[in-house]
Amino acid sequence: MNLSNLKPAEGSTKTRKRxxxxxxxGLGGTSTRGHKGAKSRSGYSKKIGFEGGQMPLQRRVPKFGFKNINxxxxxxxxxxxxxxxxxxxxLTKVGMNDFIEAGYISSNQLVKVLGNGSLTTKLDVEANAFSKSAVAAIEAVGGNAVKL
Incomplete structure (x- = not known):
């Protein structure tokens, strides 16, 4: 094999449709575009959300609510x-890494500790936010609620 006899693999190339x-x-006349209509014309490009002249969904459905960006x-x-x-x-100290290793959160999530249940051991808990009842319960057993 050398450069003069290289060819593409059998069946890997097709001839261009002219x-x-x-x-x-066999591809003259309408040039595979069918007869008449917007899709047969030059310059046609389907607009996003266009439904053939029917009132589009985003205009039929009313607007409501908002997304708070903060x-x-x-x-x-x-x-x-x-x-x-x-x-x-x-553990005597529970932090974000412990929650990630246990599979409770992913590394980019924030944690808020809520006061459901009770603590029996003294723990230092690290999290992004705490409810008042959670802070009270943690401090009641002698632990600390550390806000990150």
Whole structure:
């Protein structure tokens, strides 16, 4: 094999469709565009959301509500979950890395600790936010609620 006898693999290439080159080609006349209508014309491009002249969905459906661009989304973790995690791993300090390793959150999520359940051991808990009841329950057993 050398440069003079290289060719593409069998069946890997196709001949280009030459439209509008006379009736003998079989692709003359309408040039594979069919007869009349917007799609047969030059300059046609389908607009996003165009439904053939029918009133488009985004104009039929009324507008309502809004998205608050300043909203901060927290993943809620209850005290009972933290207690189970601390017992399972013999922890005295529970932080974001522990939640990630346990699979409760992903690395880019924020955590808010909620006061559902109860703590039986003294724990230092690190999170992005705490409810008042969670802080009270953590401090009641001698632990600390550390806000990140």
């Amino acid at each position: 439209v509008g080159r006379g009736a003998g080609s 909203r901060v989304e927290y993943k809620a973790i209850n005290l009972e979950t933290i207690q189970k995690l601390a017992e399972a791993k013999n």
